[in-house]
Amino acid sequence: MNTFHADRAAAFLEDAPHAHWYDTAVWFMRSKRDHAAGAVAEWERLRDAASGLKAHALSDLAGYLEEFEKNAKANGIQVHWARDGEEHNRIVHEILAARGVKLVAKSKSMLTEECGLNPYLESRGLEIVDTDLGERIVQLAGEPPSHIVMPAIHRKKESIGELFHEKLQTPAGLSDPKTLTEAARQHLRKKFLGAQAGLSGVNFALADTGGIVVVTNEGNADMGTSLPPLHVASMGVEKVIPRAADLGVFLRLLARSATGQPISTYTTHFHGPLRGGELHVVIVDNGRSQILAREPFRRSLACIRCGACLNTCPVYRRSGGYSYSYLIPGPIGSVLGPLRDAEKHGSLPFASSLCGSCSDVCPVQIDLHHQLLALREEIVGKGLLPWTKRLGMKLAGLVLRHPTLYRLAAALARRTLRSAPGLVQIGPAATWTRQRDLPEPPRQSFRELWKREGA
Amino acid sequence: MGKVALFIPCYVDQFYPRVGLAAGRVLRGLGVDLEFPEDQTCCGQPMYNSGCADDARPLAERFLRVFGGYDAVVAPSGSCVSMVRLHYRELIGESRALREVASRTYELCEYLVDVLGVKTVDGEFRHRVGLHKSCHGLRELRLGRDSERMDPPWDKARQLLAPLRGIDLVEITRADECCGFGGTFSVNEEAVSCSMGRDRIADHEKAGAEVIAGYDMSCLMHLEGLLRREQKPLKVMHVAEILEGARLAP
Numbered sequence: 001m002n003t004f005h006a007d008r009a010a011a012f013l014e015d016a017p018h019a020h021w022y023d024t025a026v027w028f029m030r031s032k033r034d035h036a037a038g039a040v041a042e043w044e045r046l047r048d049a050a051s052g053l054k055a056h057a058l059s060d061l062a063g064y065l066e067e068f069e070k071n072a073k074a075n076g077i078q079v080h081w082a083r084d085g086e087e088h089n090r091i092v093h094e095i096l097a098a099r100g101v102k103l104v105a106k107s108k109s110m111l112t113e114e115c116g117l118n119p120y121l122e123s124r125g126l127e128i129v130d131t132d133l134g135e136r137i138v139q140l141a142g143e144p145p146s147h148i149v150m151p152a153i154h155r156k157k158e159s160i161g162e163l164f165h166e167k168l169q170t171p172a173g174l175s176d177p178k179t180l181t182e183a184a185r186q187h188l189r190k191k192f193l194g195a196q197a198g199l200s201g202v203n204f205a206l207a208d209t210g211g212i213v214v215v216t217n218e219g220n221a222d223m224g225t226s227l228p229p230l231h232v233a234s235m236g237v238e239k240v241i242p243r244a245a246d247l248g249v250f251l252r253l254l255a256r257s258a259t260g261q262p263i264s265t266y267t268t269h270f271h272g273p274l275r276g277g278e279l280h281v282v283i284v285d286n287g288r289s290q291i292l293a294r295e296p297f298r299r300s301l302a303c304i305r306c307g308a309c310l311n312t313c314p315v316y317r318r319s320g321g322y323s324y325s326y327l328i329p330g331p332i333g334s335v336l337g338p339l340r341d342a343e344k345h346g347s348l349p350f351a352s353s354l355c356g357s358c359s360d361v362c363p364v365q366i367d368l369h370h371q372l373l374a375l376r377e378e379i380v381g382k383g384l385l386p387w388t389k390r391l392g393m394k395l396a397g398l399v400l401r402h403p404t405l406y407r408l409a410a411a412l413a414r415r416t417l418r419s420a421p422g423l424v425q426i427g428p429a430a431t432w433t434r435q436r437d438l439p440e441p442p443r444q445s446f447r448e449l450w451k452r453e454g455a
Numbered sequence: 456m457g458k459v460a461l462f463i464p465c466y467v468d469q470f471y472p473r474v475g476l477a478a479g480r481v482l483r484g485l486g487v488d489l490e491f492p493e494d495q496t497c498c499g500q501p502m503y504n505s506g507c508a509d510d511a512r513p514l515a516e517r518f519l520r521v522f523g524g525y526d527a528v529v530a531p532s533g534s535c536v537s538m539v540r541l542h543y544r545e546l547i548g549e550s551r552a553l554r555e556v557a558s559r560t561y562e563l564c565e566y567l568v569d570v571l572g573v574k575t576v577d578g579e580f581r582h583r584v585g586l587h588k589s590c591h592g593l594r595e596l597r598l599g600r601d602s603e604r605m606d607p608p609w610d611k612a613r614q615l616l617a618p619l620r621g622i623d624l625v626e627i628t629r630a631d632e633c634c635g636f637g638g639t640f641s642v643n644e645e646a647v648s649c650s651m652g653r654d655r656i657a658d659h660e661k662a663g664a665e666v667i668a669g670y671d672m673s674c675l676m677h678l679e680g681l682l683r684r685e686q687k688p689l690k691v692m693h694v695a696e697i698l699e700g701a702r703l704a705p
Contacts, residue, residue: 010646019650027629034602043605312603314633318650351644353637353651354504356594360603374545376506385506393502397510400465400496401517410469428642435649436680439470446463446472450491453476 001384002325002344005351009319023317025153030311032260033361039262040252049249051365054302057241061292064207064240065283071210072281075272082284085115091282092117092199092232093124101126101196105224107216108132109201110148110305111234111284113327117199128199129191131220133184140167146321148328149258149307154320188220198224202235202281203254203304206244211271212281213247215254215264222268229277233270237288238301250304253363257306291339296374300335302364309358309368315351324348331358331368338375346384349375392427407447414441457526459487462560464535464672465497471672477695478531478563485571485703487529494521499546500538504638508546515539515547519556527570528560531695533592533671536562541595562596563695564611564670571705573615578701581621585664586613587655587678588631589671598670602630612670612694619701625662632658636677652681660689667691 013019037043057064069079082088088111096104104121106128112118118128118139130139134151138144141163145151152160161174170183200221204213212233214221225231241247255264273279292298310316310330321329325345326337334352337345349372358368379385399405416423418441425433432438459482463475482489499514518539522528530536539560543553567573588610592598599610616622635641635651642648656678659667667689669675675691682689 006644006646009644013646013650023654037605040605314635314651315644315647318647349506350640351647353590353633353635353640353644353648355590355633355637357590357601357603357633360594360601373504373506373542376504377508378506380506380508389505390507393505393507393510397499397502397507397514400499401513403494403496406465406496410465414469428639431642431645432680434645435684436652436677437683439676439679441470442472444472446468446475447491447493449472449476450479453479 001346001350001379001386003347004325005319005323005347008323009315009351012320012323013318019318021156022154022320026311026317029150029259030308030361033257033308033311036256036260036262040256046249046253047363047365050253050363051302053241053246053249054364055299058238058292058298058301061237061240064242065237067207068205068210068240069283071208073210075210076279077210077270077272078278078280080280080282082282082286084286085284088115088234088282088284088286089117089120092234093121095230095232095280096121096126096197097124099196099230101230103127103129103191103195104197104199105129105131105192105195105220105228106199107201107214107221107224108135108151109199109234110328111201111236112199113145114286115234115284117234129188129195131188131192131218131224132216133181133218136184136188137163140164144322144327146329147307147310148305154322192223192227195224195228197228197230197232198226200225200231200233202233202239204247204250205235205240205281206247207240207242209244209271211244211269214268214270215251215266216268217259217261217265219266222266225270226274229274231270231273231277232280232282234282234284237283237285238303254304254306257308257361257363287340291336294339296367297335297339297371299366300332300339300368300371302366303332304364306363308361308363312357312361313352314355314357315353319351324351331372332366335368335371335375338379342375342379342382343384346379349373349379388427407445410445414445417441418443457488459489459527459529460522460525461489461491462495462522462528462530462535463491464530464532466676467531467672470676471693474531474672474693474695477693477699478529481563481567481695481698481703482529485567485573487571490525492521498535498538500535500542501638503538503542503546512546515543518543519552522556522560523552526559527566528556529563529566530560531563531670531693532673533562533589533596533598534673536560537591537595562592562598562670564592564598564615565596567703568611568614573703573705575704576615576618576698576701577704578698579620580616580697580700582665583623583625583663584616584666584668584697585625585627585659585662586610586616587634587659587667587669587674588612589669589674590631590633592670593631599631612668615694615698616668619697625659625664627658627662627664629658634674634678636674638673641677648677649681652677656681656687656689660687664689668694668697670694
């Protein structure tokens, strides 16, 4: 197990005022979510329903995907299947290259981040413009998103002003959000008008109607896919739900959980290509069927990427998106990352106090903190815990199996703490006491005092 | 109500004997036939939560041997009780012995409220108190409704403290954010852990609390460690210590 997260988090917290600002900014989203969710009397019943619907969809995923494919084709949508990220990128590139596309307007999609689509296409001479404002900001800055819903949440408005000054030639010193947004709007407008294709993600694929649903706030997916004649939408296999009739359950939960809005500004249903145009849907596995095969982790595939678990997570709020080695930060990413590569992302399941807030905020009731706990066992089982920690746990386990040994060892430790506290300033005690005192060791333990209390 | 076993977490045994004594006195004050099984050590949670299930398993099996045969097992700790009641089955598998012990193991507040049906709390505690709702008691045992859920609220610890004369239960801004203890998390992620703890303390200070009260000494040990290092006047107390002087009755 590496110490990636702990090290990055400690560095993040060194700038205390910035860390405090970040915690406050992200907590604000959690508060907005509470307000919005609290206004829905049947909120918990909606969560039950969403969780049940997803569990059902995952129980016959192959069947629903095939039903979706059949109905989508009947709608004139071209459906492609990709085993992994590489195959996905190749398919998307072939579609674009065959039609001579040079400029692509892309709306937000964590899947294409996962597949590394942008660098793949860029290295083949295409220009990809992320059209979601936050995505565009991090793209201009050459950074990955730090949050799955608010990709540029780590940047203050002043730093965005500087970035736009440098990249979009806006006047120096801008920090008014409205002015900055207008500058981005003018810049993006030209890109939208010049693009020969639009790329988007998929929030929900409807098996019974063969349509896809894309949820945005800025209308960028609509603009990007309705101006050019070609739209390529990428979706993970887990995005399919059985019936359009159930979509309302998810839409009512999604925007409230993500941003505290009752509904997102744009919820667009695509049930076929533009007149004279083409609509392609690329269905991607990329390791998802492996996760589907594994209890208790299959439930993580129910995720609708609302980001509520990030906003509520006290560790995410105090360590920022870049402290996570996986591209999706926060609790859900700390489950998905290690399932892909336990060694590389081994620190993530330990980057949680197991407080359980994520599981209760999750609109589809993924038991995130229990999955993090289960992953810890797996990481230890792979021999990835440092031997010092492994030994410490072994020793403690041994001592605690023998009451007499436990009594003696504990009494000795207490006595040493009282008489020579310097002696115990090693290992975990040394780390504990960097910013905290140890408790005052009492002369007698409870069990000794209890005897005096009389039976 | 037959024989009841008092389960005192290892760190309470060693560092906070006064909390164990207070829990014992509160229970005996209600006429509970209480025993402290001498062979108890630790429930195994530190190992289990570190991913070291193999080291935790023998401790879970010991726990069943030591606490089998009692009509109830009561502990002044939500975290240790949630380990026994909810996580032992993942660790050692379902069995009759486990079901019997797990279903009869209670956190102190829930035992007082749910099993003994305490309604009367006759006593005095003239202080401004902020309640720290430790996560495992809150979100695993459901001692209260957490702020994430939208069903009607309840709070067993508050229910026990509120009737005390002179007590002023203050409202904090983030009602149930984690304090950052988290067992080995407190050391593995020391920087985040301490940052979380300081934020909790600031929240209680802002609300004017003199005492942070809770049902898990582990979280309070972490907060106390920060308070003492920064020489702040705020005190931490277990709910059992506050109830110790009161007369409780159904």
